[in-house]
Amino acid sequence: MASIRFKGITKKFGEFVAVSDLDLEMHDGEFVCLLGPSGCGKTTTLRMIAGLETPTAGQLLIGDRDVTFLHPKDRKISMVFQDYALYPHMNLADNIAYPLKVRGEAEAKRHARAREVADVLKIGHLMERMPSQISGGQQQRTSLARALVYPSEVYLFDEPLSNLDAKLRLEARGFLNHLQRDMGMTAVYVTHDQAEAMALATRVAVMDAGKVVQYAPPMEVYRRPATTFVANFVGSPPMNLLPVEAMIADGALHLKADRVSVAPLPVSRAVAAALKGNGKLTLGVRPEHLSIARGGEANAITGQLFANENMGPEKLVTLERDDAARFTARIFTDDVIALDATVTLGFSSEHIHLFDQAGARLPMDGEPV
Amino acid sequence: MTRYLGLYFTRIGFSVATALIGVFFALPLVWFIFAPFNPRAELGLSIPEPFSLANFETVFQNGFAMRGLWNSLVQSVGGVILVGAGATLASYALSRSPIPGKSVITYILLLFSSVVSGSAAMVPIFLIINGIGLIDTQIAVILVFAGGLLPTAMFILRDFIDSIPKSYEESAMVAGASPVQAFFDVALPVIRPGIVVVVVWAFVSIWGSFLIPFILLRSSEKIPASVAIYSFYSEAGTPIVTLLAAYSLLYSLPVVILYLFASWKFGFRFFGGIKA
Numbered sequence: 001m002a003s004i005r006f007k008g009i010t011k012k013f014g015e016f017v018a019v020s021d022l023d024l025e026m027h028d029g030e031f032v033c034l035l036g037p038s039g040c041g042k043t044t045t046l047r048m049i050a051g052l053e054t055p056t057a058g059q060l061l062i063g064d065r066d067v068t069f070l071h072p073k074d075r076k077i078s079m080v081f082q083d084y085a086l087y088p089h090m091n092l093a094d095n096i097a098y099p100l101k102v103r104g105e106a107e108a109k110r111h112a113r114a115r116e117v118a119d120v121l122k123i124g125h126l127m128e129r130m131p132s133q134i135s136g137g138q139q140q141r142t143s144l145a146r147a148l149v150y151p152s153e154v155y156l157f158d159e160p161l162s163n164l165d166a167k168l169r170l171e172a173r174g175f176l177n178h179l180q181r182d183m184g185m186t187a188v189y190v191t192h193d194q195a196e197a198m199a200l201a202t203r204v205a206v207m208d209a210g211k212v213v214q215y216a217p218p219m220e221v222y223r224r225p226a227t228t229f230v231a232n233f234v235g236s237p238p239m240n241l242l243p244v245e246a247m248i249a250d251g252a253l254h255l256k257a258d259r260v261s262v263a264p265l266p267v268s269r270a271v272a273a274a275l276k277g278n279g280k281l282t283l284g285v286r287p288e289h290l291s292i293a294r295g296g297e298a299n300a301i302t303g304q305l306f307a308n309e310n311m312g313p314e315k316l317v318t319l320e321r322d323d324a325a326r327f328t329a330r331i332f333t334d335d336v337i338a339l340d341a342t343v344t345l346g347f348s349s350e351h352i353h354l355f356d357q358a359g360a361r362l363p364m365d366g367e368p369v
Numbered sequence: 370m371t372r373y374l375g376l377y378f379t380r381i382g383f384s385v386a387t388a389l390i391g392v393f394f395a396l397p398l399v400w401f402i403f404a405p406f407n408p409r410a411e412l413g414l415s416i417p418e419p420f421s422l423a424n425f426e427t428v429f430q431n432g433f434a435m436r437g438l439w440n441s442l443v444q445s446v447g448g449v450i451l452v453g454a455g456a457t458l459a460s461y462a463l464s465r466s467p468i469p470g471k472s473v474i475t476y477i478l479l480l481f482s483s484v485v486s487g488s489a490a491m492v493p494i495f496l497i498i499n500g501i502g503l504i505d506t507q508i509a510v511i512l513v514f515a516g517g518l519l520p521t522a523m524f525i526l527r528d529f530i531d532s533i534p535k536s537y538e539e540s541a542m543v544a545g546a547s548p549v550q551a552f553f554d555v556a557l558p559v560i561r562p563g564i565v566v567v568v569v570w571a572f573v574s575i576w577g578s579f580l581i582p583f584i585l586l587r588s589s590e591k592i593p594a595s596v597a598i599y600s601f602y603s604e605a606g607t608p609i610v611t612l613l614a615a616y617s618l619l620y621s622l623p624v625v626i627l628y629l630f631a632s633w634k635f636g637f638r639f640f641g642g643i644k645a
């Protein structure tokens with residue numbers, strides 16, 4: 001196992017900058033998820049660690065070795081591809097044992113080892129089958145087995161679960177989590193599914209347009225999103241965001257918007273610096289922190305009922321405001337709630353997130369930055 | 370009722386018409402199978418009476434014609450090896466490497482190749498081969514065929530390799546394979562069905578060609594079957610039908626066998642990737 005370090009890594013395809021000036025450190029034994037929307041450069045970042053893509057600028061270290069220009073075969077890494085990349089002309093035994101074959105292991109020995117790994121992954125009985133003769137979930141586990149069959153310093157995953165159906169995905173996710181606890185492997189895991197990142201990662205790197213916008217443990221990313229982009233990307237459903245007029249008066253922060261009432265807030269240093277009197281801010285509240293107002297709430301927002309979805313344990317109540325912006329509340333209750341055409345949602349002040357006009361988080365005083 | 374009757378007759382008419390067309394195309398083939406065994410074969414179709422191998426005996430005793438078959442084999446196999454190996458390596462490189470304008474290269478080669486193997490280029494080809502002192506050698510025939518067929522073979526194979534995911538070789542290299550190992554262990558077996566198609570096509574093209582060996586070869590012991598077949602024409606230019614038929618059958622056998630072998634062994638079907 002080893003650490004990974006990006007030092008000012010940039011990758012351009014022609015004039016297009018896919019990854020720009022990336023500085024990132026992943027500790028030994030960490031499970032880092034690269035999370036972001038399609039096209040933000042996650043795969044490119046991962047492929048640079050694998051050596052399948054060469055950085056345009058910068059330096060990449062695995063452990064103490066500078067691997068920037070090292071061939072993939074010399075990097076001591078394993079990788080699970082999104083399309084699994086199982087060799088169609090080899091049966092599962094040969095597929096899984098291939099990395100050992102390349103290392104000159106004798107046939108009997110490498111097949112025994114492949115069988116061992118396959119048994120752990122519950123595909124041991126399929127060793128004679130060809131990849132086209134097994135299910136998608138089994139293909140996924142085969143490619144995982146091939147990555148685990150030999151000891152590596154770093155394990156790389158490119159959306160390995162995205163081709164599985166929902167139930168299999170949960171199962172495989174649990175298994176990967178267990179594996180990580182078991183082996184303590186250094187892993188980099190690419191996904192655009194925030195739930196997957198939350199579930200697996202020890203740290204999440206949220207990427208947007210070739211840049212890392214926040215790099216922190218999952219709960220930190222969830223509790224204190226660094227930007228509105230992160231707030232909007234993490235959480236299911238994501239955080240509700242609302243532009244508000246802000247004004248500092250009598251030593252308190254007053255937020256105003258149509259059909260919204262917010263109790264005066266303490267003025268933090270960040271807010272004071274961002275506002276200088278008055279201006280515009282973005283108010284954020286997570287859906288799970290909203291409830292149906294019963295009157296007397298410190299903060300409330302009102303709108304027309306747009307949707308009321310039953311999710312089993314919870315309910316998603318969405319209201320629509322005059323400017324077509326929507327606000328969703330996640331309400332855990334077994335009661336049947338009768339909703340009128342007009343709904344008011346309440347929330348407490350401690351659950352308010354504030355962002356400046358550029359979208360950067362304005363931390364409360366005393367909040368770790 | 371009349372409507373059904375009409376449909377009925379349309380159906381019969383259609384069947385009769387297709388049967389007639391079928392017979393029209395089948396007749397030469399039937400002749401081709403029967404005539405070699407008929408010592409009195411003519412251009413008309415007739416059942417061999419008696420059924421005999423006398424034609425073959427005569428043909429087998431014709432050393433010139435027999436050596437022709439051997440020469441055809443040498444030239445075809447030689448050409449196929451060059452085309453197969455060359456096209457595989459070239460198209461793999463063209464498909465996988467980031468050379469700018471690589472499509473243009475392939476198209477230009479393709480364009481020129483149709484000129485090179487066409488009869489228009491016969492004079493320059495003759496002059497070049499003569500210039501490098503290879504006239505009247507089997508090597509010359511093999512080289513000219515390889516040059517003429519390579520671009521098309523590359524074009525077919527490149528298309529095929531483009532459709533194979535790069536992640537096969539990438540996963541092999543990440544697993545510790547050198548590019549050469551990744552090519553032989555992973556890429557080549559996956560490309561093989563495409564190579565088989567190209568090889569069969571190249572073999573058939575060379576085996577059946579007349580003009581190039583006719584122009585480049587002089588000595589009778591180097592002439593391939595496609596040219597040697599003219600030894601079964603009399604001085605006056607009329608074919609000796611019995612011997613010609615027997616020799617033609619022998620001449621067509623390798624191609625038939627190659628087709629059967631390839632489709633038995635490889636099924637002429639493409640592997641493709643694993644479905645995502």
Ligand SMILES: Nc1ncnc2c1ncn2[C@@H]1O[C@H](COP(=O)(O)OP(=O)(O)OP(=O)(O)O)[C@@H](O)[C@H]1O
Binds near residue numbers: 018037040041044
């Ligand atoms: N070989 C290439 N040539 C040109 N552009 C490329 C190449 N590979 C990737 N890109 C571009 O770089 C950007 C980042 O690509 P990348 O594959 O890293 O995205 P991603 O974050 O993995 O997205 P996804 O979630 O869709 O897989 C994309 O805009 C893509 O079009």
Ligand SMILES: [Mg+2]
Binds near residue numbers: 043190
């Ligand atoms: Mg990707």
